Amino acid sequence: MVIYSDTIGSSTSTSTSYAEITGSPYSPKVNGRLVQLRVHVSNTNASSLVEGFIVKAESVSFGGIEVHCAGQGNGLHTAPAMASPTAIINCDVPVKVGVTIKVSLINTVTPTTPVFRIVGVFQA
Secondary structure (H helix, E strand, O other): OOEEEEEEEEEOOOOOOOEEOEOOOEOOOOOEEEEEEEEEEEEOOOOOEOOEEEEEEEOHHHOOOEEEEEEEOOOOOOOOOOOOOOEEEEEEEEEOOOOOEEEEEEEOOOOEOEEEEEEEEEEO
């Protein structure tokens, strides 16, 4: 058994409706399971603002299940600023080589200059 992480994609979307992220659809490297989804939020300047978001992953290999990872930012990033928390959801869904994973993101409040990086943790 091997556990590894891989960047599924990224987004700078400010949309308040679901928008597919850059890098989606993602194609798994090996057959196995997606066991965790992590969303890292970066802020590009002092006026950056991220309040709330949801990342949705879906694939035929999941058997009709969607994986949702919700998170929140921490307000304006004027100095001094704390790092935004990483949103993490544990899951256990099968993945297969050649069966892609579509990943979308929605902001619950319109953000300013967000950068989202979505990482999957896989077990094979």
